[in-house]
Amino acid sequence: MKFETIATQGFLDLAKQNKAVSTPIYANTAYSFDSVEYAVGLFDLKIAGDIYSRLSNPTNDILEKRIAALEGGVGALSTSAGQSAVLITMLNFAQAGDEIITSDKIYGGTYNLFAKTFKQMGINVVFITTDNLEDYEKAINEKTKCIYTETIGNPSILVADIEGLAKIAHKHGIPLVVDNTVPTPYLCRPIEYGADIVVHSTTKYLSGHGNAMGGVIVDSGNFDWSQNDKFKMFTTPDESYHGIVYAKEFGNAAFIVKSRTHLIRDLGCCQSPFNAYLTILGLETLHVRMERHCENALKLAQYLEKHPHINFVKYPYLKSSKDYEKAKKYLTHGASSLMGFGVDGDGTKFIESLKLFIHATNLGDVRSIITYPAGTTHRQLSDEQKIKAGITNDYMRASIGLENIDDIIEDIENAIKASRA
Numbered sequence: 001m002k003f004e005t006i007a008t009q010g011f012l013d014l015a016k017q018n019k020a021v022s023t024p025i026y027a028n029t030a031y032s033f034d035s036v037e038y039a040v041g042l043f044d045l046k047i048a049g050d051i052y053s054r055l056s057n058p059t060n061d062i063l064e065k066r067i068a069a070l071e072g073g074v075g076a077l078s079t080s081a082g083q084s085a086v087l088i089t090m091l092n093f094a095q096a097g098d099e100i101i102t103s104d105k106i107y108g109g110t111y112n113l114f115a116k117t118f119k120q121m122g123i124n125v126v127f128i129t130t131d132n133l134e135d136y137e138k139a140i141n142e143k144t145k146c147i148y149t150e151t152i153g154n155p156s157i158l159v160a161d162i163e164g165l166a167k168i169a170h171k172h173g174i175p176l177v178v179d180n181t182v183p184t185p186y187l188c189r190p191i192e193y194g195a196d197i198v199v200h201s202t203t204k205y206l207s208g209h210g211n212a213m214g215g216v217i218v219d220s221g222n223f224d225w226s227q228n229d230k231f232k233m234f235t236t237p238d239e240s241y242h243g244i245v246y247a248k249e250f251g252n253a254a255f256i257v258k259s260r261t262h263l264i265r266d267l268g269c270c271q272s273p274f275n276a277y278l279t280i281l282g283l284e285t286l287h288v289r290m291e292r293h294c295e296n297a298l299k300l301a302q303y304l305e306k307h308p309h310i311n312f313v314k315y316p317y318l319k320s321s322k323d324y325e326k327a328k329k330y331l332t333h334g335a336s337s338l339m340g341f342g343v344d345g346d347g348t349k350f351i352e353s354l355k356l357f358i359h360a361t362n363l364g365d366v367r368s369i370i371t372y373p374a375g376t377t378h379r380q381l382s383d384e385q386k387i388k389a390g391i392t393n394d395y396m397r398a399s400i401g402l403e404n405i406d407d408i409i410e411d412i413e414n415a416i417k418a419s420r421a
């Protein structure tokens, strides 16, 4: 089945759900066991089935299977938020004493998780300040457990060289983890370029309506966890399941099985079935929404690029973008709708004069949303730190919605005028 068909109909089993045409919300916590023997089989991971909704749920199952199919993976796990998708992914193979390599221009929430909480847990995250592949390779040592990147960085709007990073990671026997939140699988499928694990904040474009927190982890099934002795969690017995060895028992689904049976069991950051339902609704129109998100964003970026009072525009599909070649390679139908631009005027007046753009910190909503990092999220940073984070005092980060493009442009134009009055 092609992308659009999976997004709208994938894994629906009408007979199993009383012939209901849209996915039902299974709001139950527990599942009845046919016999003691059946229950034992479930608890020993010998047979597949539902035990308790912290571990699995039929509504979430449809979401997980659809996203896994859309990304080209062997399985997926839904989580309470994008943050917990990243957390579970990393804890699935890293522990105290290990290292992770990433860029210093990743999403702020992930940066804090890595720089502060992981540090407290004894996991050292190395932040590379350039996009030079050699700098990534130089940082790898015997403790390194993965390279982590974002297809399109938020709020930096940089495009990652997924293929280049995957080659380096694989040369050293470690996986590449890619946060594919901003493009979604409609625009980029990182597994096709060598990514081993893909994570998402489904809160953004996948659910698409700014109404459901969620995350998902997709396992490509391509990484061999027993190729070296770096990943003992997969190659040594798990005492909590009678000594099961994940790499042996579950083959190329070892990663995604362990993320569920071990980590979501222990951490409990599961996605509510209601949110999974909302996210499924979003997925069903993903391909249609992304087309318009991309079209509107490109039109606005081209308009702003020619504007005398706009200092710069960051959008990967602009020919002037230094990432244009990478964008054309990795982002097949468009560059999503996240962009940054600098307003030559008063930033506060600009933000407060917008009528259609909503001032909030979110992206991927059907409504246009604008964030003013220097005035809000990055306010506490010094000017020097802001520049390092790729944020100047005139920097606006916008997520372009599905409104009429003429209204979007008019709103921005009026606010630019007001910012200079």
Ligand SMILES: *Cc1c(COP(=O)(O)O)cnc(C)c1O
Binding pocket: 081, 082, 083, 084, 107, 109, 110, 150, 154, 179, 181, 182, 200, 201, 202, 203, 204, 213, 214, 215
């Ligand atoms: C929002 C976001 C996250 C975190 O997701 P939540 O659902 O807010 O927890 C992670 N990565 C990127 C790129 C994001 O934009």
